[in-house]
Amino acid sequence: MTASNTTDSTAFDITDWLGEWESFEHYIDSDDAAIQQIWEAAEQAVLANPKMAPMAARGIRTFWSMACSTTSPENIIHIGYWRVNEPAAESGSTDDAALAIEWFAEDDTSLDTYEYTIDHVIEHGLEGSPTFVFHTTDPAAEDSPFRWLLAINPLPSRKAFAEGGLLSHLHFQYANDLHTLVATDEATGTETLRNPRWYATMCANEGTVEDRCAIIRALHHLQ
Template identity: 75%
Template sequence: MMSDRSANFKLTDWLGDWESFEHYIDAEDETIRSTWDKAEQAVLANPQMAPMAANGIRKFWAMACSTTSPENIIHIGYWTVGEPENADADVCITWYAEDNTNLDAYDYRIDHVIAHGLEGSPTYVFVTDDSHAEDSPFRWLLTIAPLPSRAAFSEGGLLSHLHFQYANDLHTLIDTDDSGAETLRNPRWYATMCADEGTIEDRCRIIRALHHLD
C-alpha cells in the first residue's frame, strides 16, 4: 500500500535512461556550443545575471551541476531507473560512470519529503535499506520530481530533467533546526539528470529554456 509520503510519486515519470547535464556543458557539438554562446550573451546583457557568466556560463553550470561529491570523485554519467524488487521500495536506480561502469544499483524508498528543497520545491528524500550500501556515497538521495513529466516530450514538450544531491549520511545534505525544519546544507549544488532521448536540437532546447531564450 502506498504511504502518504509517496502518494504523489509517479514511477512512470522516472522510468528509463537518464544522462548527466554535464554532457550538455562539455559537448563539442557545434550546434550546442553555439547555443551556449547565445546563452552567455543573454546572461551578460542582464546586469542582475551577468555575474553568473563572469568566467563563462558553462564554467558556472559546471560548478553548480557537478555530479561528484567529497565522498565520490567519479563523475556520474548516467542513471537507469526501473521498478524496485523490494515491495517496500519505491524505485530502483542504477548509477553509471562516464565509461558505463556500474557504480551501484539500489532499491530506494521515500523516507520523507522536504517541503522546500531544491529550487524551493518539494524534494523527495530517498534512502536504500540495502545492507551493501552501508558505506556507499549513494545511500541517501535527494531529488525533485522530473520536470516536465517524461510523457510531455512525446507530446512536443521539453526533455524531462531533475536535480539531485546524494551522500552516505543524510545530515551531510540537510540541516535540521530546533523546530524540526529542514534546509539544504548546500543549496547551490544542482547535480542534474536529463532524459536520455531525443536529438541534439532537443538538448539545445533545454539550454535555451534554462536561459529564457525561447
C-alpha cells in the same frame, strides 16, 4: 535551474522516473557545434542582463559546471548516467521500495544499483520545492555515497516530451549520511539543505541534439 514546471511536485509517479537518464554535464561539455552555438548565445544573453551577468563572469558553462557537478566530497567519479527501474518483486533488499537506480560512471561502468524507499519529503528543498528523501537499507550500501538521495520530481513529466514538450530533467544530491545533506532546526524540526547551490542534474536520455539545445534555450529564456 528548472526550464519548465508542469508536474505536481509532491506526487510520486514512477512512470516519470523510469528509463535512461544522462548527466547535464554532457550538455555543458559537449563539443557538438549546435550545442556550442547555443551556449554562446546563452552567454551573451546572460552578460546583457545586469542582474544575471555575474553568472557568466568566468563563462556561463563554468558556472553551470560548478553548480551541476555530479561529484561530491565522498565521490570523485562523475556520474554519467542513471538507469531507473521498478523495484524487483520480493527482492528483500529494501521493503516497500519506490524505485531502483543503477548508477553509471562516464565510461558506462556500473557503480552501484540500489532500491530506494521514500523516507519523507522536505517541504522546501532543491529550488525551494518539495524534495523527495530517498533511502536504501541495502546492507551493501552501508559505506556507499549513494545511500541517501535527495531529488525533485522530473520536470516536465516524461510524458510531455512525446507530446512535443521539453526533455524531462531533475535535480538531485546524494551522500552516505542524510546529515551531510540536510540540517534540522531543533526547535521547529524544519529541514534545510546544507548546500542549496548544488544542483546535480539528470536529463532524460532520449531525443536529438536539437532537443538538448531546447533545454539550454529554455534555461536561459532564449527564443
